[in-house]
Amino acid sequence: MKINTVYKTLMTCVIIILSLASASGQGAYTVVLNSKIKYEVAANADVQTYEWKVYTNNLLTVEATALECLLTPVSGESNAISVEWLQDGEYYLTLYAIGNNGCTNKKAWKYTVGSTPTIAFEQLASEDCSDDDNSFATLIVAKFDTDTDLSETHYPLTVTYRITGETEDRTATVNFADKLFPIEGIIEDINNETINQIRIISASNKYGGNINVLTGQDIHTRTIFKKPVINGTITVN
């Protein structure tokens, strides 16, 4: 079988790119707009009450409005909160912990909410020999913005795609570790070269946030070569 160029690429793709956010704990964490995320800190028996707030300034004085985010308590888990991020911007998720002795601690985490994330095929074309396997995988590139890869926390991604000629969309899952987009339904014909066009319809991150499909890099062409014809009959001595 012809070596799939996708896997050649995979062999060289051993360097795991860590997002700025998750690598060092420094810098704002990224959030894809419309994500709904459950945040949580380790529970502490010394805490009597937890109070969650979202501020829009680093002095932690201006609270975000309901148009910017929605906070929903998590039943039975006061050390957790569900936040639905509704508007682009910089926010500070802030937790107050009031101890049994009445003393309060406070910590905040910065989040950048963006509608900028994109997804695209890394390569727009690939080929293979006809081998009765109608599936393959190819790499995708997902970025939070032009300078930042989408961090691990957003994975797995859910990608909806359609193969030209089909009438229904298909859905695939892309993991952070390999970023391989598994595609099924490729048409193979051992007698004829076939060209399959796979188009990404839509994508979302782990929390339901929308990831924009990058125009011009949303279609991957998969060429399946026919098998060579062997003429004549075998001669057996």
Add this chain to the structure above:
Amino acid sequence: MKNIYKLLIAMVVLVSSVELAKAQVTSFSNPWPGSTHTYSFGDNGDTNTTEWFISQNADGSNPIVGDVGNHFTLVAEDGTGSVGADGVLSGTKINTLRVNWDGTAAGSYYVFLQVIDAGTDCSNLKGYKVDVVTGRFNAIAENVTGGTTDVDNPQFVDDSKIVVDGCSDETGNRIVNEGTFSLGTSEVAFRVKRQYSLNKWHIDYGLSVGSTSKVIAEDGSTLNVATGGGYDIPAVNDYVIVYVTVPNAEATSQAVMLTLDGTTTIDMTTTKSDAASLPANPSDNVGTYTIKSMPTISSTMTGGN
């Protein structure tokens, strides 16, 4: 001149006032070193000569030239006049004497007034015994956290608002992933005050936790660290406020203690130390404030980071 040396230890007509209202414990009969008091036997007439002097002898002999011996200084009530070489402050209508016990006076003294009648030249002499507080110096450390509420006047303390413990101050950069995270610090305040002296004084102390941010004297001035450590405090100040900055910590209470060094905390004029005072008062050399425990919040936020 007719000399009538009738020594009277007058206890009835003597009128004195404590000039420094703050020195409520020092008194004209038992002045603290460094204090100022006035002494008067009343009106001695408009034309009679008044002669004030101080002797260590009950019969008034051998007046002391106070400022020469660095015991005290004598002036009239209005601050005018000075003693002659004989140690006598002389003039007319000096009905009230001001004594600055600002030197190294120690033990018993007799404040004498001799009045010489302008018409007859007859004289009268009266004296009053004064026991200068001797061999004593005490510095007291006490917590005043909560009472220093006037940010523009950090030397003021509202004693009604002092608390013995409290939660840590909400300071520092509490944002985990922006800038340098810090739990911040809490401010604790101690008052160190003196007893038995109104001289210039010096304090040394240690802290159980934290560091000194500033030392403010009663008059509002900020004191700098003296050569060799500690703080020299001008005589006018009965107390200083020591502000201490304590790093906040999670899951632990912090007993913040200021402990005076009894040996090096001294009256800088008499050199009497807190520890050498008779009697010594070591039990009041420690001020304590407790910062209550702040509950831990994990810096690791799970979900979406």
